[in-house]
Each structure stands twice: as C-alpha cells, then as structure tokens.
Amino acid sequence: MRTDAAAGHRGYLHDAVYYDSDDDLLAVTVPFLLAGVKAGEPTVVSLGARNSALLRGALPAGCGVIFLAGGDLYARPTAAIRSYREMLAGYVADGARQIRIVGELPSSALGVTWDWWARYESATNHAYDDFPLWSLCAYDTRSTPAPVLRDVARTHPRHATPDGGHMPSPGYTDPFTYLRENRPVPPDPLQSTPPVVELFMPTAAQARAAVYAADGGRLPADDVEDLVVAVSETVTNAMRHGRPPVCLRLWVGTDRMVATVSDGGDGPKDPFSGLLPVGDGTDGGLGLWITYQSCNHVTAHRGPDGYTLRLTAGNPHFAA
Amino acid sequence: MGRQVSGGARPALPADHSCWRYDDPAAFEATARAFLTAGLAVGEELWYVTERAQAEARAGLAGELDRSVHDLLATALARAAPRPVCGRPVFEASRLRFVDHRSLLLLNEYAR
Numbered sequence: 001m002r003t004d005a006a007a008g009h010r011g012y013l014h015d016a017v018y019y020d021s022d023d024d025l026l027a028v029t030v031p032f033l034l035a036g037v038k039a040g041e042p043t044v045v046s047l048g049a050r051n052s053a054l055l056r057g058a059l060p061a062g063c064g065v066i067f068l069a070g071g072d073l074y075a076r077p078t079a080a081i082r083s084y085r086e087m088l089a090g091y092v093a094d095g096a097r098q099i100r101i102v103g104e105l106p107s108s109a110l111g112v113t114w115d116w117w118a119r120y121e122s123a124t125n126h127a128y129d130d131f132p133l134w135s136l137c138a139y140d141t142r143s144t145p146a147p148v149l150r151d152v153a154r155t156h157p158r159h160a161t162p163d164g165g166h167m168p169s170p171g172y173t174d175p176f177t178y179l180r181e182n183r184p185v186p187p188d189p190l191q192s193t194p195p196v197v198e199l200f201m202p203t204a205a206q207a208r209a210a211v212y213a214a215d216g217g218r219l220p221a222d223d224v225e226d227l228v229v230a231v232s233e234t235v236t237n238a239m240r241h242g243r244p245p246v247c248l249r250l251w252v253g254t255d256r257m258v259a260t261v262s263d264g265g266d267g268p269k270d271p272f273s274g275l276l277p278v279g280d281g282t283d284g285g286l287g288l289w290i291t292y293q294s295c296n297h298v299t300a301h302r303g304p305d306g307y308t309l310r311l312t313a314g315n316p317h318f319a320a
Numbered sequence: 321m322g323r324q325v326s327g328g329a330r331p332a333l334p335a336d337h338s339c340w341r342y343d344d345p346a347a348f349e350a351t352a353r354a355f356l357t358a359g360l361a362v363g364e365e366l367w368y369v370t371e372r373a374q375a376e377a378r379a380g381l382a383g384e385l386d387r388s389v390h391d392l393l394a395t396a397l398a399r400a401a402p403r404p405v406c407g408r409p410v411f412e413a414s415r416l417r418f419v420d421h422r423s424l425l426l427l428n429e430y431a432r
Binding site: 205208232233240 | 384386
C-alpha cells in the first residue's frame with residue numbers, strides 16, 4: 001500500500017523540489033525520507049556530495065536511509081534510467097510496496113548538455129511508471145538557469161513545498177508530447193569551423209574508419225572506440241531508416257570529437273528512442289539506445305531539411 | 321605434393337570462389353593466414369571456418385561485422401554449423417576488429 005500523499009496512486013509519482021536555502025531543502029526532504037523509513041519503504045538519497053552531507057547531518061544517525069553516489073548514476077541519461085530501473089526492480093522483487101528517492105542532477109548537467117537531461121526528466125515519467133516510486137528531484141533556484149527551471153516545470157507533474165504540500169505543475173507536458181519537440185541546443189563552437197571529414201552516403205565501415213583517422217591519438221582510446229560504435233550505429237540507422245542524403249561530418253577539438261549524422265527523413269517515430277530500448281532488438285530499436293550509452297552527449301534535431309544527430313566524445317561541456 | 325597448397329594467397333576477386341588442396345595442415349594455415357591478412361589489408365569483410373578432425377569445429381570471425389554482412393553471417397553460420405565445444409559454439413575472434421549489436425544478437429540466436 002502506498003503511504004502519505006502517494007496513497008492510492010499507481011506507478012511513478014514525480015515531484016520537483018525548488019529550494020533557495022538549505023533550510024528549505026531540509027524542510028521538504030527530511031520528513032519525506034523519515035516517513036519512508038518509518039513505513040519500511042526503501043528510502044534512497046542520490047544527491048551530490050554537498051547536499052548528501054547536509055542531509056546526513058540532519059537525519060538521525062543510522063536511520064536507515066540509503067545514500068547512493070549520485071555522480072556516478074548521473075553520467076549519462078540512458079545509463080541512469082537503466083541503473084534506476086534495475087534498482088527499482090530489485091526492490092519490488094524484494095517485496096517493496098513503495099520506494100522513495102531524493103535525487104539531484106550534477107550542476108554540469110544544467111549547462112550545454114541540459115537538453116538530454118530535460119529529455120531524461122520527461123522520459124522517466126514513463127520509464128519508471130512500472131514501479132511504485134515516489135521521487136523528489138531537487139533544483140536550487142539560486143544556481144539553476146531559468147530555461148532549465150521552465151523545463152523542470154514541464155517535466156514534473158507536481159512540486160513539493162516546505163509546508164508538506166504537493167502542488168500540480170500547470171505547465172506539465174506529457175512525455176509523448178514533450179519528447180517530440182525540438183529542444184534548444186547550443187551549437188558547439190567546433191561546428192562553426194569546417195569539418196575535418198565530410199562523407200556523403202558512407203557505409204558504416206567507411207564511417208568507422210573516418211572516426212579512427214580523424215582522432216589522431218587525441219582522445220583516450222575508450223572514448224574513440226565508443227564514438228566509433230555510436231557513429232557506426234547512427235550511420236547504419238540513417239542508411240536503413242532515413243532518407244538520402246545521409247551525411248557524416250566530424251570535427252576534432254583539443255578535448256573532444258563531435259560527429260553529426262544527418263539524413264533527409266523525419267527521425268525515429270518512438271519519442272523515447274535513445275533513452276529506452278525499443279523492442280528486443282531483433283527488428284532494430286537498439287542502435288540509438290546504444291549510441292546514447294556510448295557518448296558523453298547526444299542531441300537530436302528535426303528540421304525542414306531532415307533529421308540530425310550530434311554525438312560528442314570527450315568533454316561535452318564547451319563554453320557556450 | 322609435399323608441404324604445398326595449390327592456389328596461394330592472392331586477393332579475392334568479386335564473386336571469386338577458390339579451392340585449395342593441401343597435404344600439410346601447417347602449410348594450409350600459413351597460406352590461409354596470408355590470404356586473410358591480404359583481405360584485411362584492403363578492408364574486406366571476411367570470415368573463415370576451420371574444421372578439425374577432433375570432436376570440435378571452431379569458426380573464426382575476422383574483419384568487421386555490421387549490418388552490411390548480416391545476411392552473409394547468417395548464411396555462414398548456417399553452412400559452417402560449428403559443433404559446440406562443451407555445449408557452446410566457440411568462435412575464434414582474435415582477428416575480429418568490429419562487431420555491431422546486430423551481429424552479436426545473431427550469434428546469440430545461433431548459440432541457442
């Protein structure tokens with residue numbers, strides 16, 4: 001049976017927490033966590049180091065709240081969904097009737113890679129709805145950019161308040177609608193320079209060879225291999241499911257490689273493509289999901305000229 | 321024919337089909353290795369199968385396996401039909417440079 005404000009709710013209850021002081025954050029999260037522990041529910045904290053320490057200091061010692069290393073969980077959105085789903089499935093298999101989580105994204109996620117974390121926040125409304133999960137996603141209004149806060153309001157059905165309330169978000173947008181929108185994506189400054197490689201209608205093998213050749217030993221080998229996999233998958237998808245002309249472009253910077261794969265089609269129809277696997281892979285549907293797990297940033301854009309994926313290996317946090 | 325292989329290691333031609341006769345397994349292996357290396361050097365997709373007299377047959381995967389050779393890989397597996405080793409098919413893959421998820425799924429399906 002669900003407890004507190006989640007009583008009678010089925011599936012995922014996804015609340016944002018907007019705070020501008022430590023006191024506000026604690027006022028919302030401490031009662032939430034202690035109520036979960038009291039009810040015997042798996043009660044998890046996945047915050048950065050500072051706020052984890054803040055909560056540890058505010059909670060009774062040994063109270064049973066589980067602290068995760070949030071930084072590792074939130075490396076890439078698709079990997080985070082996988083990790084959380086596995087964790088949630090484990091708790092449910094052990095008999096949990098409700099699971100509580102307080103989480104926050106690292107501050108680096110609120111910059112030029114926010115678009116794919118915004119998609120993550122939206123997708124989780126569907127991706128975690130198999131589970132009796134109630135989570136609070138904390139956002140510091142002092143440091144979170146206004147456009148990010150607008151996306152938070154659109155991707156969280158409710159927000160929790162320090163007085164114990166749970167207010168509906170008027171701008172909440174269903175993920176099936178939100179994920180079909182183009183997210184604003186700052187252009188990588190490398191893209192204002194001529195690409196080092198431009199291949200029209202490449203085979204996947206030619207695309208892979210181009211990535212190896214362009215790297216020239218700049219990036220760690222694992223990063224290059226991951227980008228090779230991602231480029232191979234996206235070129236294969238574009239040639240198989242997209243429309244001509246398919247074009248691969250590569251840029252190389254001191255700390256990253258950027259690849260774009262464009263085609264004249266409309267892109268994948270499934271709004272969760274890349275964030276969740278589609279089917280069992282026997283008829284496609286895994287290529288983009290693998291790509292999202294292989295890159296440090298992936299953006300998608302639909303325009304009048306077709307569909308373009310941008311893949312980044314290495315450091316994706318350029319100065320906008 | 322002492323320690324010889326007829327045919328020799330030459331690059332493959334489109335739709336080429338060679339037959340080698342040999343009387344020494346070591347000479348055959350050396351020739352096959354040179355043939356495969358020549359293929360790798362020019363970026364060809366390739367696979368090979370060796371059949372041993374013992375109760376095992378080991379298939380070798382080399383080059384790059386992606387969707388462009390998906391049907392060929394399926395055909396190769398069906399025709400080579402390597403007998404399992406300890407209940408599982410074993411593939412020699414030290415010369416495999418790339419394999420995509422579709423090929424891995426195909427190998428997994430074959431293993432079942």
